[in-house]
Amino acid sequence: MRxxxxxxxxxxxxxxxxxxxxxxxxxxxxxxxxxxxxxxxxTPLSMQIFKPQPHxxxxxxxxxxxxxxxxxxxxxxxxDYLTTDVNPFFQIIQKIVSxxxxxxxEDIARSLIHDMRMFKETKEDLYIIKQLVNxxxxxxxxxxxxxxxxxxxxxxxxxxxxxxxxxxxxxxxEIMDLIERKGLVSLDEIHRKIITGxxxxxxxxxxxxxxxxxxxEGCIDRVGDYYRYIKRPEEIxxxxxxxxx
Numbered sequence: 588m589r590x591x592x593x594x595x596x597x598x599x600x601x602x603x604x605x606x607x608x609x610x611x612x613x614x615x616x617x618x619x620x621x622x623x624x625x626x627x628x629x630t631p632l633s634m635q636i637f638k639p640q641p642h643x644x645x646x647x648x649x650x651x652x653x654x655x656x657x658x659x660x661x662x663x664x665x666x667d668y669l670t671t672d673v674n675p676f677f678q679i680i681q682k683i684v685s686x687x688x689x690x691x692x693e694d695i696a697r698s699l700i701h702d703m704r705m706f707k708e709t710k711e712d713l714y715i716i717k718q719l720v721n722x723x724x725x726x727x728x729x730x731x732x733x734x735x736x737x738x739x740x741x742x743x744x745x746x747x748x749x750x751x752x753x754x755x756x757x758x759x760x761e762i763m764d765l766i767e768r769k770g771l772v773s774l775d776e777i778h779r780k781i782i783t784g785x786x787x788x789x790x791x792x793x794x795x796x797x798x799x800x801x802x803x804e805g806c807i808d809r810v811g812d813y814y815r816y817i818k819r820p821e822e823i824x825x826x827x828x829x830x831x832x
Contacts, residue, residue, distance in 0.1 A: 590618045593629075593639040601644045606665050608634075615639045634750075638764070641668070641748050664744050671745035672786045675757035676719050677728055678742055679703060689735040692720055704754040704823045749785065754822035758797050761785065766807055766816045774798075774812050 594616045595604035604613035608629060615627040615637055627633045666682070669675045683698045684690050690698075696716045699706050706712040720736065723729040730739040752760050758781065765780055766772045781787055781794050788794070798814065801807045808815045 589624075591627075591637040591639040592616045592618060592642055594642045601642050605641045605645045605668075608667075638750050641665075664742065665748065667751050668748040669751050669757060670742070670749075671747055671784075673742050673745070674719075675751075675787055676705075677723055679705065679751070679757075680719060680723060681728060681738055681742055684729065684736055685738045689732075689737050691735055692717060695720060695736065702753075705756055707823060745786070754824070755820070756797075756823075758787065758794070759801065759820060762794070762797055762801065763806065763816075763819060766814055767819070769816075771810070771813050771815050774814065777814065 592615070593604060593608065594614055595601050596612055596614055599612040610629045613629045615629060615633055617624040617626060627637065664670050664678065664682075669678050679699070680695060683695060683703070687694075696706075696713060699716055700708050700712070706716060720729065723739075724731050724736070727739045728742065729736045749761065751757070761781065762777060765777060777798065778791060778794055782789060782791065798807070798809075801820065802809055802814075804820060806816075806818055806820045808817055
């Protein structure tokens with residue numbers, strides 16, 4: 588098994604390499620079954636091709652000792668990554684809102700469609716965005732005041748990170764990344780990655796709906812209980828029209 592790990596260069600901390608990645612402070616190291624095989628410089632192209640995982644040291648919790656006992660310090664989720672345990676769209680929306688003091692629903696939708704390019708400007712997608720924001724407000728992840736939203740309870744980093752890729756639905760990116768890397772993947776393995784590994788949803792039906800959509804678009808082909816890679820789905824693009832939702 589080959590792994591690509593984003594690691595700090597000598598003289599830099601692992602936090603520098605992950606939170607402010609550059610060719611100066613980070614390098615992509617290659618391991619095969621745990622054995623170091625070489626490295627690649629950090630460039631936009633190499634990051635896109637290898638999709639390196641953050642160095643394991645970065646994921647370890649930091650602890651400090653206070654008078655009342657030991658306290659675990661949670662690390663923030665790096666800008667270009669998503670974490671486990673929480674719906675990825677909740678994470679992305681909170682990232683967007685955290686960059687501003689407050690945002691309307693229309694502002695959030697415009698950013699998801701135009702900047703992040705993870706939705707299209709259709710009635711169906713606008714409805715989904717509205718439902719996501721409503722759910723986040725119910726759960727306290729967003730706080731609504733006079734038709735504007737602010738960040739509520741901050742989402743914390745889980746036990747691993749995965750790249751945030753603009754232009755693709757995160758579920759589709761992760762499913763296709765698995766199928767493309769292996770060529771032929773069982774339905775059970777896809778379920779395990781999304782539900783047990785990333786813990787982004789507990790709904791098998793949601794994963795199956797994504798697979799049906801990818802099959803209908805000619806990106807994958809089902810062979811019994813396996814899916815075969817055919818082609819990468821098209822990147823989501825398009826301009827945003829001013830529309831009230």
